[in-house]
Amino acid sequence: MAQRVLDRLLNAIEGDxxxxxxxxxxxxxxxxxxxxxGVTRGRARGFLHGVWLGxxxxxxxxxxxxxxWTTALVLDLRGHERTARAAVGLGLAGALAAAVTGxxxxxxxxxxxxxxxxxxGTLNTIALGLYGWSWWQRGRGRHGRGRIAALLGYPVIxxxxxxxxxxxxxxxxxxxxxxxxxxxxxxxxVLPERDLPEGRPHRARAGDVDVALVRSDGRVxxxxxxxxxxxxxxxxxxxxxGAIVCPWHGxxxxxxxxxxxxxxxxxxxxxxxxxxxxxxxEVRPRAAASPPGGTSARRQEGWP
Amino acid sequence: MRVKPQAPTRVRRAPxxxxxxxxxxxxxxxxxxGLLGKLKETPPSEPHRRRALTDELFDELRMHELIExxxxxxxxxxVTTGIAAAWSEHRHLSDQLAALVRADPxxxxxxxxxxxxxxxxxxxxxxxxxxxxxxxxxxxxGEERLVEVGDRLRARLESLRSxxxxxxxxxxxxxLLRRTAGLTTGRRAGRAxxxxx
Numbered sequence: 160m161a162q163r164v165l166d167r168l169l170n171a172i173e174g175d176x177x178x179x180x181x182x183x184x185x186x187x188x189x190x191x192x193x194x195x196x197g198v199t200r201g202r203a204r205g206f207l208h209g210v211w212l213g214x215x216x217x218x219x220x221x222x223x224x225x226x227x228w229t230t231a232l233v234l235d236l237r238g239h240e241r242t243a244r245a246a247v248g249l250g251l252a253g254a255l256a257a258a259v260t261g262x263x264x265x266x267x268x269x270x271x272x273x274x275x276x277x278x279x280g281t282l283n284t285i286a287l288g289l290y291g292w293s294w295w296q297r298g299r300g301r302h303g304r305g306r307i308a309a310l311l312g313y314p315v316i317x318x319x320x321x322x323x324x325x326x327x328x329x330x331x332x333x334x335x336x337x338x339x340x341x342x343x344x345x346x347x348x349v350l351p352e353r354d355l356p357e358g359r360p361h362r363a364r365a366g367d368v369d370v371a372l373v374r375s376d377g378r379v380x381x382x383x384x385x386x387x388x389x390x391x392x393x394x395x396x397x398x399x400x401g402a403i404v405c406p407w408h409g410x411x412x413x414x415x416x417x418x419x420x421x422x423x424x425x426x427x428x429x430x431x432x433x434x435x436x437x438x439x440x441e442v443r444p445r446a447a448a449s450p451p452g453g454t455s456a457r458r459q460e461g462w463p
Numbered sequence: 464m465r466v467k468p469q470a471p472t473r474v475r476r477a478p479x480x481x482x483x484x485x486x487x488x489x490x491x492x493x494x495x496x497g498l499l500g501k502l503k504e505t506p507p508s509e510p511h512r513r514r515a516l517t518d519e520l521f522d523e524l525r526m527h528e529l530i531e532x533x534x535x536x537x538x539x540x541x542v543t544t545g546i547a548a549a550w551s552e553h554r555h556l557s558d559q560l561a562a563l564v565r566a567d568p569x570x571x572x573x574x575x576x577x578x579x580x581x582x583x584x585x586x587x588x589x590x591x592x593x594x595x596x597x598x599x600x601x602x603x604x605g606e607e608r609l610v611e612v613g614d615r616l617r618a619r620l621e622s623l624r625s626x627x628x629x630x631x632x633x634x635x636x637x638x639l640l641r642r643t644a645g646l647t648t649g650r651r652a653g654r655a656x657x658x659x660x
Contacts, residue, residue, distance in 0.1 A: 269551070409555055
């Protein structure tokens with residue numbers, strides 16, 4: 160029953176293209192504001208996405224308002240008026256932080272996820288308004304009104320929290336979207352070395368895996384041709400300050416390690432091991448990280 | 464294989480013959496490429512010309528994005544799956560364009576941003592649209608529909624180019640971007656000075 164109702168709700172949101180126009184207006188407004196502030200690249204952006212954590216930052220912050228406002232509900236029931244107001248206030252601070260990080264993530268989503276995200280954000284804004292009003296009324300001693308506003312706001316954040324969850328579990332926003340594959344198992348020829356120009360990504364195939372090859376400062380690098388964020392084709396990207404940039408959302412990755420530098424991707428791009436034999440570039444996957452001296456590390460001898 | 468852009472962009476009138484949407488857009492890509500090429504050839508010692516060309520590039524590129532987003536992408540949504548990605552690439556172009564407008568035309572940074580803009584543009588216009596999306600659209604959308612969308616694209620482009628309101632908005636955007644550039648770079652320079660101490 161609940162499953163069917165929620166599913167219908169979700170399908171209705173995902174299929175509603177009337178949400179696209181306000182969504183794009185909002186994004187363009189955001190983009191312009193960010194360009195005025197000069198924060199479209201660089202550290203501020205990466206910080207908000209959670210690059211410094213290697214994990215999306217926004218979902219962490221959402222626990223603050225949900226937790227604090229749940230606490231406020233209990234404190235209201237027990238009649239602790241002043242503590243309840245403090246809990247509501249803490250929730251407000253967390254909600255604002257979640258809004259900033261959430262908007263920053265949302266602007267780099269597509270289609271269905273973008274529509275769900277827009278509704279998620281709208282509901283949260285309504286809840287924020289209700290709790291803001293609640294906090295203000297409580298401050299003026301009108302605790303009854305404050306309680307009613309909180310009671311109205313709680314189901315709103317519950318539904319909105321559900322929508323936020325589907326963005327992760329159903330749309331995989333914030334998840335690492337590259338497949339971790341073992342193929343090709345051996346070094347596989349992908350391209351004659353002289354066909355790879357300096358400084359421009361090139362797409363090649365190794366077995367059935369698409370690979371982005373890059374020559375930078377004379378060294379040949381290979382990455383799986385899918386950005387961990389939404390699988391954008393890195394081979395169609397470009398180099399900026401020695402990092403490869405995803406053409407879709409501008410995530411920049413360190414060529415040697417695949418480390419994400421600015422987001423929206425918070426996970427590293429998958430790098431392959433490369434070597435040149437008989438004038439051909441050959442690649443194979445790197446082994447999964449293992450403790451030094453571990454068996455898989457020993458098996459892969461002769462690594463750089 | 465760069466085609467020379469035809470004459471000044473502003474005086475072109477809507478000719479009687481009909482063109483497909485993909486041809487209209489590809490031709491406009493060439494106009495933008497032409498502007499970018501001219502900008503690359505202009506040395507830093509001519510900052511005024513650089514600035515004027517940047518303004519023209521800004522306007523043309525923004526108008527190009529606008530007609531694609533308003534007309535072409537919605538009309539082709541059932542034909543190709545590449546729309547969402549193309550939309551993201553527009554975002555990217557706008558960001559890079561803003562970075563260029565905010566750079567001092569005499570500075571080295573301007574050349575760097577221009578180089579990146581070139582890469583972003585080629586990635587979007589050539590690798591994505593001209594090589595993937597347009598052939599797909601031409602295969603599945605049908606000539607008649609493409610010509611109809613093409614007419615709409617051209618009409619909208621013309622009306623944008625001659626609209627004083629559209630021009631004023633673009634000019635306002637450029638001015639705001641340039642004005643705020645001083646503030647943020649000033650702030651950054653201040654931070655660097657503090658670090659140096």
